[in-house]
Amino acid sequence: MDAFLYVGLPYLSLTILVVGTIVRFRQAPFSVSSLSSQVLERKKLALGTVPWHLGILVLLAGHLVAFLVPDIWRSLTANHAFLLTVEVIGFAAAAMAAFGLGTLVYRRLVTARLQAVTNRMDLVVLGLLLVQVLVGISVALSARWGAQWSAGTTSPYLWSLLTFQPDLTYVADLPPSVRLHLGLAWLTFALIPFTRLIHGFSIPLGYLVRAPQQVIWATRRRLARDTARAGGVSPETSRRHFVKGLGGLFAAGVLMSVGVLDKLVGYFKGQRLERSEQVDLLEKKLERLRATSEEQALELERLEKDAILVAQLGQLDPRQGRYFIDYQMRPALAFKGADQLPILISAKCTHLGCTVASDVNDKGQILCPCHISYFDIKTGAPNPGAPAKAPLPRIGWLLKDTKGTVVMTQDGAGNRTWPEGEDAIAPDALDGLQVWIAKRFEEGA
Amino acid sequence: MKPATRTRRFVAFLAERLPAEKMSLQAMVQKKEVPVHRWSWAYYLGGLALFFFVIQIVTGLMMLFYYEPSVATAHASVEHLTNNVPGGALIRNLHAWSSSAMILSVMLHLLTTFAMKAFGRPRELTWVSGVLLLFLVFGFGFTGYLLPWHQIAVNATKVGLGSIEQFGEYLPGDLADLPRQIRETIQGGATVGQATLSRFYAIHVVVLPLISLGLLGFHLLSVQLHGMSPGVDRPTGRTEKFFPLFILKDLKVWGVVFLMLAVVAICIPFDAFLDYPLGAPYNPLGSTPDGIKPEWYFFWMYYPLELLPFWLVAGGMGVLQVGLLLVPRIFRGTSRKVLRTLAAAAAVYLIVITLFGQAIYEMFSGGH
Numbered sequence: 001m002d003a004f005l006y007v008g009l010p011y012l013s014l015t016i017l018v019v020g021t022i023v024r025f026r027q028a029p030f031s032v033s034s035l036s037s038q039v040l041e042r043k044k045l046a047l048g049t050v051p052w053h054l055g056i057l058v059l060l061a062g063h064l065v066a067f068l069v070p071d072i073w074r075s076l077t078a079n080h081a082f083l084l085t086v087e088v089i090g091f092a093a094a095a096m097a098a099f100g101l102g103t104l105v106y107r108r109l110v111t112a113r114l115q116a117v118t119n120r121m122d123l124v125v126l127g128l129l130l131v132q133v134l135v136g137i138s139v140a141l142s143a144r145w146g147a148q149w150s151a152g153t154t155s156p157y158l159w160s161l162l163t164f165q166p167d168l169t170y171v172a173d174l175p176p177s178v179r180l181h182l183g184l185a186w187l188t189f190a191l192i193p194f195t196r197l198i199h200g201f202s203i204p205l206g207y208l209v210r211a212p213q214q215v216i217w218a219t220r221r222r223l224a225r226d227t228a229r230a231g232g233v234s235p236e237t238s239r240r241h242f243v244k245g246l247g248g249l250f251a252a253g254v255l256m257s258v259g260v261l262d263k264l265v266g267y268f269k270g271q272r273l274e275r276s277e278q279v280d281l282l283e284k285k286l287e288r289l290r291a292t293s294e295e296q297a298l299e300l301e302r303l304e305k306d307a308i309l310v311a312q313l314g315q316l317d318p319r320q321g322r323y324f325i326d327y328q329m330r331p332a333l334a335f336k337g338a339d340q341l342p343i344l345i346s347a348k349c350t351h352l353g354c355t356v357a358s359d360v361n362d363k364g365q366i367l368c369p370c371h372i373s374y375f376d377i378k379t380g381a382p383n384p385g386a387p388a389k390a391p392l393p394r395i396g397w398l399l400k401d402t403k404g405t406v407v408m409t410q411d412g413a414g415n416r417t418w419p420e421g422e423d424a425i426a427p428d429a430l431d432g433l434q435v436w437i438a439k440r441f442e443e444g445a
Numbered sequence: 446m447k448p449a450t451r452t453r454r455f456v457a458f459l460a461e462r463l464p465a466e467k468m469s470l471q472a473m474v475q476k477k478e479v480p481v482h483r484w485s486w487a488y489y490l491g492g493l494a495l496f497f498f499v500i501q502i503v504t505g506l507m508m509l510f511y512y513e514p515s516v517a518t519a520h521a522s523v524e525h526l527t528n529n530v531p532g533g534a535l536i537r538n539l540h541a542w543s544s545s546a547m548i549l550s551v552m553l554h555l556l557t558t559f560a561m562k563a564f565g566r567p568r569e570l571t572w573v574s575g576v577l578l579l580f581l582v583f584g585f586g587f588t589g590y591l592l593p594w595h596q597i598a599v600n601a602t603k604v605g606l607g608s609i610e611q612f613g614e615y616l617p618g619d620l621a622d623l624p625r626q627i628r629e630t631i632q633g634g635a636t637v638g639q640a641t642l643s644r645f646y647a648i649h650v651v652v653l654p655l656i657s658l659g660l661l662g663f664h665l666l667s668v669q670l671h672g673m674s675p676g677v678d679r680p681t682g683r684t685e686k687f688f689p690l691f692i693l694k695d696l697k698v699w700g701v702v703f704l705m706l707a708v709v710a711i712c713i714p715f716d717a718f719l720d721y722p723l724g725a726p727y728n729p730l731g732s733t734p735d736g737i738k739p740e741w742y743f744f745w746m747y748y749p750l751e752l753l754p755f756w757l758v759a760g761g762m763g764v765l766q767v768g769l770l771l772v773p774r775i776f777r778g779t780s781r782k783v784l785r786t787l788a789a790a791a792a793v794y795l796i797v798i799t800l801f802g803q804a805i806y807e808m809f810s811g812g813h
Binding site: 263264266267268269270271273277281284285288289291292295325328329330331351352353354355369370371372387389 | 510517518520521525529530531532533536600603604606608610614635636726728729734737810
């Protein structure tokens with residue numbers, strides 16, 4: 001039975017199709033048409049035939065592509081977005097086709113005028129197609145992602161038929177609905193030469209490219225009316241523009257929606273991160289949060305405390321500044337001066353507020369890289385002609401010994417308090433002292 | 446002049462600029478005609494800017510779904526959007542490219558409108574609203590630049606805001622401190638910090654878009670009310686219908702431009718032209734990176750600021766701003782020939798300073 005349905009019937013029906021079509025073209029060439037019944041009934045025909053043909057053409061094209069280039073098709077449908085789009089288009093086309101065909105069947109059955117031109121074969125064809133479309137939809141629903149699996153089952157089967165090495169194994173295990181769909185397809189092929197389905201061989205494609213023809217209408221008034229309705233374009237040309245435009249718009253719309261939907265869905269869905277990526281992300285966030293909390297701790301310290309430790313005097317260097325944050329939460333630099341005492345200076349450029357770099361050049365200056373101002377670290381004064389006009393403010397400091405006693409101070413203006421007499425500090429003991437900034441020096445500045 | 450006369454004149458002025466009898470679909474859409482002549486391409490520029498603005502709104506809204514406006518997380522969230530979110534880099538890139546494209550088309554729109562004398566009576570208010578929109582566009586650029594909170598962005602913002610303080614030098618006595626106070630009010634604290642980020646975020650995302658929507662509505666309404674300006678001294682007499690012909694052509698241009706924008710946004714990361722792609726997150730203790738520069742669309746005032754005395758540039762800017770707003774009054778008697786020359790000169794200046802600004806700066810500032 002299988003051998004007949006899936007090997008014998010295909011060859012038989014294809015033979016009938018080829019021979020029958022040739023015979024019909026030779027014997028009754030003027031019958032190669034769809035026997036239009038538009039004259040008898042227009043409204044329901046338009047409602048049915050347009051969605052039916054649009055839908056079925058899209059479906060046939062889809063089936064054909066999967067059959068002709070199964071390998072390319074398989075790799076394309078491996079992309080989830082592409083597969084989804086194809087299936088959505090397929091379902092939409094199937095719905096259109098089913099609706100259109102249903103309308104056509106209904107119209108054929110209830111319109112009195114049509115009964116006269118309806119023969120038995122018409123009804124058979126309509127019924128067969130309707131069943132075939134419904135079976136097709138049920139296949140798509142019950143065995144999902146047909147666009148994908150067909151490339152590995154029915155396509156090789158069809159190729160095996162085409163290469164005269166029929167291989168039944170591909171279809172033997174398919175679900176009954178798929179097998180029914182295939183069997184009905186072969187039956188339909190066989191019917192083509194005997195029914196109006198023959199009009200598939202007489203599509204007037206030349207219409208789209210042939211030169212426009214002057215159509216002489218029965219009345220001039222009607223031509224004028226139709227022309228006016230089409231916005232000044234003659235009906236013949238405008239219809240053709242419409243068909244072409246619709247095709248273009250449809251193709252562009254499909255492409256656009258594939259691309260845009262793919263991106264949109266992915267964007268809002270967000271990526272499900274892998275473990276290692278998640279770890280990286282969280283580590284980075286935590287690090288930034290830590291930096292922020294450190295900064296806020298600094299701010300709190302400056303609000304609460306009257307003096308803040310900058311560094312050990314011994315840690316300071318005459319050539320390489322050490323950044324710290326002053327009482328206004330602005331960057332500042334600490335150096336060791338030639339007299340072994342600290343030099344504390346604001347590092348916020350007085351020009352536009354950039355942070356000044358920390359390396360001292362041979363002239364004892366530090367550079368603001370934004371607009372190239374050099375500042376003398378001792379006086380804070382900018383070089384002549386620099387964009388910055390005002391000197392960098394100097395910052396007062398305290399020197400405390402390890403017990404916390406203040407042994408020496410200097411305010412922002414450079415006024416020092418010296419330990420006198422026997423309290424004087426030996427130069428080599430200086431390095432052990434701590435440099436602090438104090439709130440009392442900042443408030444005056 | 447008696448108050449009554451003054452009021453009457455004011456009402457007459459408004460009535461001519463906003464003719465109520467023309468406020469109908471028929472007058473504004475169906476009857477509108479677009480002149481056809483050598484300069485017709487300029488009629489597309491405003492629509493193009495509008496199109497880029499729409500892209501900005503859409504991509505901007507999309508980025509809002511991921512952006513976190515706090516100094517601790519802003520940079521990380523932008524990084525996450527760029528590296529991890531599917532299509533995130535594309536959306537961000539579209540926003541960046543489209544912002545530049547919007548500013549470019551707005552500048553061109555301004556120049557061509559000027560050259561075509563499209564600000565003449567009764568289109569004065571259209572021009573003024575357009576100039577205000579131009580200021581807003583620069584505001585968008587300046588505030589949006591800070592949001593990723595990287596080293597360059599924060600320092601560039603510091604420099605930009607710092608120039609406000611420079612006015613202090615030229616103010617007498619107690620007033621000298623006023624610019625500093627204004628600056629600190631804008632940035633919400635003594636330095637650029639969380640308060641600044643929150644403010645710029647609110648301005649960029651809510652305040653400016655709302656104002657621009659209002660202004661844009663007025664701008665478009667008056668364009669539709671008065672129709673396209675003739676644009677040339679001797680109209681060719683040929684026109685085409687605004688609806689549907691011109692609007693279809695407009696859509697066609699938008700489609701092509703969007704395609705180009707998408708290709709560019711997919712292929713070339715906007716950051717590729719900066720020395721610091723996404724950059725390091727801002728570190729308040731680090732020194733300012735070398736050679737920071739604003740975006741290209743600020744070059745025309747950045748390089749003069751670098752090279753010339755501040756008072757000169759600041760004064761020039763003030764004159765320019767007021768001058769732009771008063772263009773319909775100042776140039777009402779000027780011929781299109783002169784206007785065109787002025788616009789060409791401005792265009793040459795903009796092109797030269799934007800392309801060769803750095804070279805000119807290095808030439809005059811001795812190696813730096």
